[in-house]
Amino acid sequence: MNTFTEENYLKAIYHLSLQSGSVSTNQIAASLSTKAASVTDMLKKLAEKELINYTKYQGVTLTSPGEKIAISIIRKHRLWEYFLVEKLNFKWDEVHDVAEELEHISSKDLIDRLDDFMGHPKYDPHGDPIPDSSGKFKTHELKPISALAANEIGVVSGVREHSPAFLQYLEKVQLIIGRKIKVIEINDYDHSVILLVEDKKIQISREVANNLLITR
Amino acid sequence: MNTFTEENYLKAIYHLSLQSGSVSTNQIAASLSTKAASVTDMLKKLAEKELINYTKYQGVTLTSPGEKIAISIIRKHRLWEYFLVEKLNFKWDEVHDVAEELEHISSKDLIDRLDDFMGHPKYDPHGDPIPDSSGKFKTHELKPISALAANEIGVVSGVREHSPAFLQYLEKVQLIIGRKIKVIEINDYDHSVILLVEDKKIQISREVANNLLITR
DNA sequence: TAAAATATTTAGACTGATCTAAATTTATTA
DNA sequence: TAATAAATTTAGATCAGTCTAAATATTTTA
Numbered sequence A, B: 001m002n003t004f005t006e007e008n009y010l011k012a013i014y015h016l017s018l019q020s021g022s023v024s025t026n027q028i029a030a031s032l033s034t035k036a037a038s039v040t041d042m043l044k045k046l047a048e049k050e051l052i053n054y055t056k057y058q059g060v061t062l063t064s065p066g067e068k069i070a071i072s073i074i075r076k077h078r079l080w081e082y083f084l085v086e087k088l089n090f091k092w093d094e095v096h097d098v099a100e101e102l103e104h105i106s107s108k109d110l111i112d113r114l115d116d117f118m119g120h121p122k123y124d125p126h127g128d129p130i131p132d133s134s135g136k137f138k139t140h141e142l143k144p145i146s147a148l149a150a151n152e153i154g155v156v157s158g159v160r161e162h163s164p165a166f167l168q169y170l171e172k173v174q175l176i177i178g179r180k181i182k183v184i185e186i187n188d189y190d191h192s193v194i195l196l197v198e199d200k201k202i203q204i205s206r207e208v209a210n211n212l213l214i215t216r
Numbered sequence C: 001t002a003a004a005a006t007a008t009t010t011a012g013a014c015t016g017a018t019c020t021a022a023a024t025t026t027a028t029t030a
Numbered sequence D: 001t002a003a004t005a006a007a008t009t010t011a012g013a014t015c016a017g018t019c020t021a022a023a024t025a026t027t028t029t030a
Helices: A004-020 A025-032 A036-048 A064-086 A096-102 A108-117 A164-172 A206-211 B004-020 B025-032 B036-048 B064-086 B096-102 B108-117 B164-172 B206-211
Strands: A052-054 A060-062 A153-159 A180-186 A193-197 A200-204 A212-215 B052-054 B060-062 B153-159 B180-186 B193-197 B200-204 B212-215
Touching: A004 A025, A004 A036, A004 A060, A004 A064, A025 A036, A036 A052, A036 A060, A060 A064, A064 A096, A064 A108, A153 A164, A164 A206, A206 A212, B004 B025, B004 B036, B004 B060, B004 B064, B025 B036, B036 B052, B036 B060, B060 B064, B064 B096, B064 B108, B153 B164, B164 B206, B206 B212
Parallel strands: none
Antiparallel strands: A052 A060, A153 A180, A153 A212, A180 A193, A193 A200, B052 B060, B153 B180, B153 B212, B180 B193, B193 B200
């Protein structure tokens, strides 16, 4: 088995890879709130174990075993988040830190039974897809609300940012997963958007429109 | 917060204290499968943090903050064991190792919600009492079957040994928590005991009779 | 394309947890 | 109670993960 730290590095590299392909030392350091020198040290160890492809100064990618581990951590994280919200009545902005701990519990049997217990959910409370027992998952094609034009519609299906502040705001204005929305008007000047949500008009800033994802 | 290792030391000291009062370095080393020298090092750290009372060569006891932490770990361990057996359908001999990991998840909120979710169970799957949110618990007066005389009765309520092998054996012969038993006969020579369990006679060895606890 | 800025790596050190081997203290027993 | 045995502690080392400061490589830009 790997240490918590190694698992956190693999997970960080996985998430960063989704956006940029190859991942830099500094990106990892920022994402883990650590120093570039520490990252270099760890990259050597992970490369030694053949969990990443690493050549000095050139950034890293995950190997296939490394990616498998990263996905299993993400599966655990998201299933635990689902459990916390659906069974233990946590709010969606409260679960991240606890799930960060729970995701390192090693037993695969445990997580598969938890998955059974909850009826194999496909998405976590933030709309992120939950990999199945073999690591497969498909993400629905999401786009930010800011990509819609006036009169277009969609269903809130995910978020690009997971900070408690952002999630609490969304909860407050009832822009939660599953809500149907319609774009009424887009402000030319500041790109704020007026939406119809549950028959009420609400206005959201460009930032929010960028970080709130919809399907259809 | 404390490290996993510190928590494991406190828990071990707590369990050992129940039997012997003051706990020796070697007892701790044996219980944690580590070396006496390592234990000495850790005892210094725990004493420094005022979690134990420690004077060189004299053994240790927990301070009141140390005991509080130990009990909170035990609460977590036993609640998770209950969860694993009652909700995820683990067998009672399969839960120990997973619970050893889960007991170190730090969130008190999590464990209190888990407790709510399960309806505040009083005993774990092995009959051990679960401390409540404030750390209080009462243990019913248990005695081993070997303390009974012929014709006395009791209810299986706990085990003195938690090894999977022992638990599997008990499961096989249906000597599980809650079962009513009656002592039919005690063999003078080897102290094996013949019991009536669910209208069937079964014979158990002295060892088993010593490690299986009953109430009433 | 050479200089400046930025990113990355190396060197050397620290902390927590562990170990072996040696020294010391306590307990046992002859 | 003195010698022996057992338990415990100390000394010194190692490993994982981290850090700062210095060195080196890469990228940007003038």
